[in-house]
Amino acid sequence: MASSFTPHPLLSFSHPPSTPSPKATIAPPPPGSPPEHQQPIVQMGIGVSNKRGGRRGGVSARINGVDSTDWVASSLTRRFGIGAGLAWAGFLALGVISEQVKTRLEVSNQQANTRDVEEEEEVVLPNGIRYYELRVGGGVVPRRGDLVVVDLKGSIKGAIGEEFVDTFGEKKKPLALVMGSRPYTRGMCEGIECVLKTMKGGGKRRVFVPPKLGFGEKGANFGNGVEVPPLATLEYIVEVERVSLAPA
Numbered sequence: 334m335a336s337s338f339t340p341h342p343l344l345s346f347s348h349p350p351s352t353p354s355p356k357a358t359i360a361p362p363p364p365g366s367p368p369e370h371q372q373p374i375v376q377m378g379i380g381v382s383n384k385r386g387g388r389r390g391g392v393s394a395r396i397n398g399v400d401s402t403d404w405v406a407s408s409l410t411r412r413f414g415i416g417a418g419l420a421w422a423g424f425l426a427l428g429v430i431s432e433q434v435k436t437r438l439e440v441s442n443q444q445a446n447t448r449d450v451e452e453e454e455e456v457v458l459p460n461g462i463r464y465y466e467l468r469v470g471g472g473v474v475p476r477r478g479d480l481v482v483v484d485l486k487g488s489i490k491g492a493i494g495e496e497f498v499d500t501f502g503e504k505k506k507p508l509a510l511v512m513g514s515r516p517y518t519r520g521m522c523e524g525i526e527c528v529l530k531t532m533k534g535g536g537k538r539r540v541f542v543p544p545k546l547g548f549g550e551k552g553a554n555f556g557n558g559v560e561v562p563p564l565a566t567l568e569y570i571v572e573v574e575r576v577s578l579a580p581a
Contacts, residue, residue: 447471447535461543462524470573472534477513478579481529484508486570487520489561490541497559507574519555522547525571534576542567 453465475481484507487498498520500507508518510526517525524542532538544550544564552563561567 453539458527460527460546462527462540462546464528464538464540466536466538467570468535468537468572470533470536472536472573473576473578474531474533475512475529475573475576476579479512480577480579481510481512482507482574482577483510483525483529484570484572484574485520485525488568490566490568497553497555497561501570501572522567524567525569528569528571529573532571532573534573537570537572540569540571542569 447468447470449468450466453467455463455465457463484500485498486496486501488494488496498508499505508521510518510521510529512526512529517523522542524540524546527546528538528540543566547565547567548561548563550563552565553561555561
């Protein structure tokens with residue numbers, strides 16, 4: 334005998350078709366990676382990540398519009414630690430601050446090694462220049478292209494108190510000379526450059542310059558009534574304040 338079965342309305346074995354969620358599910362970030370909104374931004378400096386990451390980024394320098402150095406610094410930091418990242422930063426900064434560091438080292442060495450001369454002795458050079466060493470410098474010897482800052486007091490030999498140049502004193506400014514460069518600034522002459530070639534930073538000499546290495550047959554007129562007559566032998570006090578080496 335056939336019997337018909339009517340399912341109860343509440344006991345339905347059919348499943349309605351699933352309706353897609355209006356919002357897509359976003360997979361969580363992998364372990365160890367901070368959320369996107371917490372990612373550090375590193376730009377032209379040392380970037381600091383969020384507290385969860387606990388690491389510092391590297392130095393970013395924009396080269397041809399690509400932050401390649403930032404990528405290198407960050408990679409080095411993650412792989413080898415902050416020391417490697419900072420080393421890369423130091424390499425980038427070296428070109429900017431190397432001259433400042435070099436100058437400080439030069440001044441420090443000069444001050445440590447400069448000494449006064451106990452007994453002055455006359456030295457005669459083949460070109461006729463005579464000088465007395467008053468203080469031996471502890472700095473470097475200038476070479477062609479180096480900047481030399483000097484104090485000068487120059488007069489005609491035997492003319493006491495009639496200086497044509499004098500930069501000694503608190504309110505006076507020293508003179509600068511680029512070795513091998515002409516013309517010379519006020520009061521300088523070829524003989525002074527010859528003497529500087531054998532002096533060191535911090536050194537001081539009394540120098541006598543013959544006319545051929547001074548102002549020669551024409552002499553010099555510095556204005557305001559300050560003149561050096563033709564064929565005059567010059568007497569100088571030369572003190573080298575600093576020698577700044579030309580950039581390599």
